[in-house]
Amino acid sequence: MAEQAAPGSPRGRRKGSPDTRSAILAAARSSFAELGFAGTTIRAVAASAGVDAALVHHYFGTKDELFLAALELPVDPRKLMGPAIAGPIEQAAERFLGIFLSVWDDPDLSPSLIAVARGIMDPAGSRLLTEGVLPVVIEPIGAALGIDDPQRRMSLVASQVIGLILMRYVLAVEPLASMSREQLITIYAPTLQRYLTGDLP
Amino acid sequence: MAEQAAPGSPRGRRKGSPDTRSAILAAARSSFAELGFAGTTIRAVAASAGVDAALVHHYFGTKDELFLAALELPVDPRKLMGPAIAGPIEQAAERFLGIFLSVWDDPDLSPSLIAVARGIMDPAGSRLLTEGVLPVVIEPIGAALGIDDPQRRMSLVASQVIGLILMRYVLAVEPLASMSREQLITIYAPTLQRYLTGDLP
Numbered sequence: 001m002a003e004q005a006a007p008g009s010p011r012g013r014r015k016g017s018p019d020t021r022s023a024i025l026a027a028a029r030s031s032f033a034e035l036g037f038a039g040t041t042i043r044a045v046a047a048s049a050g051v052d053a054a055l056v057h058h059y060f061g062t063k064d065e066l067f068l069a070a071l072e073l074p075v076d077p078r079k080l081m082g083p084a085i086a087g088p089i090e091q092a093a094e095r096f097l098g099i100f101l102s103v104w105d106d107p108d109l110s111p112s113l114i115a116v117a118r119g120i121m122d123p124a125g126s127r128l129l130t131e132g133v134l135p136v137v138i139e140p141i142g143a144a145l146g147i148d149d150p151q152r153r154m155s156l157v158a159s160q161v162i163g164l165i166l167m168r169y170v171l172a173v174e175p176l177a178s179m180s181r182e183q184l185i186t187i188y189a190p191t192l193q194r195y196l197t198g199d200l201p
Numbered sequence: 202m203a204e205q206a207a208p209g210s211p212r213g214r215r216k217g218s219p220d221t222r223s224a225i226l227a228a229a230r231s232s233f234a235e236l237g238f239a240g241t242t243i244r245a246v247a248a249s250a251g252v253d254a255a256l257v258h259h260y261f262g263t264k265d266e267l268f269l270a271a272l273e274l275p276v277d278p279r280k281l282m283g284p285a286i287a288g289p290i291e292q293a294a295e296r297f298l299g300i301f302l303s304v305w306d307d308p309d310l311s312p313s314l315i316a317v318a319r320g321i322m323d324p325a326g327s328r329l330l331t332e333g334v335l336p337v338v339i340e341p342i343g344a345a346l347g348i349d350d351p352q353r354r355m356s357l358v359a360s361q362v363i364g365l366i367l368m369r370y371v372l373a374v375e376p377l378a379s380m381s382r383e384q385l386i387t388i389y390a391p392t393l394q395r396y397l398t399g400d401l402p
Contacts, residue, residue, distance in 0.1 A: 155377050158364070158374075159367075159369075160360070164360045173356055174356075175356060195388075200388055
């Protein structure tokens with residue numbers, strides 16, 4: 001990934017290096033938090049990090065991908081949810097919950113996921129959720145499942161999943177914090193499946 | 202409510218006055234936030250406000266009532282939920298949602314409710330939820346309904362209701378923020394009714 005340093009490059013902008021990558025990520029994080037997803041541009045992030053926009057694209061690809069990188073999730077939710085999306089739509093909620101809970105229950109992953117959740121639920125970071133996580137991470141799952149009205153149905157799914165994350169992982173409320181994955185799937189899968197594919201007003 | 206000032210009272214402690222009441226509430230709020238509900242005592246709140254414990258009891262009654270007063274809710278959730286508790290258990294979730302949403306949708310009440318919700322969801326205030334709101338406000342609804350295992354069932358109810366509050370009111374995520382109360386009741390009542398009275402593992 002590292003490119004050769006080019007100290008004499010035009011306008012003295014930094015080229016690729018681990019520091020450059022971190023500087024871009026830091027600039028992206030602060031822009032997403034302050035200006036929201038829609039208000040953030042690759043060009044402005046590049047300017048704030050002191051690099052060319054092409055370098056941001058080179059490292060991170062699209063704005064969606066830059067956003068996911070800035071969240072610093074320990075896993076890529078889009079890769080993770082592939083198996084939940086494949087398979088019969090009638091069991092999509094069960095597959096989704098199985099994957100979702102096994103990632104959040106993993107002691108190597110949960111501390112950083114909890115840190116991301118805290119940041120997203122914080123009022124200062126709330127645009128990360130409304131303008132970033134919902135359209136970039138959550139709604140595409142609904143679209144990939146091919147359900148009707150994915151924006152509305154996935155916002156219902158999110159309203160249950162976020163409450164579960166808050167109670168079980170962030171606040172560790174009992175008995176939710178100690179319940180087994182199997183119990184949680186039995187309890188929550190029918191709720192989520194109805195939000196995904198049930199008859200709704 | 203105001204009592205006569207008694208400047209010469211023993212140990213120079215302040216007696217009743219609007220200021221005293223505010224001082225007690227401020228001391229209670231900071232104790233509940235720092236030490237949680239279980240770690241807070243009427244005696245310590247009184248000492249921190251510079252008054253006698255008897256005065257705290259006189260103004261606020263029990264620790265539960267002091268907690269509710271410290272939350273500064275614009276409505277008393279226990280009085281409010283009376284009509285949801287009375288009536289057939291099979292429609293309890295529908296009644297609960299009707300009352301709950303009409304209060305949160307009320308423009309005179311929602312700003313202060315949102316402020317309370319932000320405080321409760323903040324990591325610094327999380328013990329207010331886990332040790333205060335759940336046992337003092339939410340679990341008693343389950344106990345009053347006479348459902349089995351009210352702690353577990355009400356934690357499931359809370360996991361959905363908190364997510365709905367966060368998405369619809371705190372973050373105003375569309376389309377949830379603009380959906381009608383009737384739509385929301387049709388969508389969420391079956392979820393909550395199953396958590397209250399359905400067969401669960």
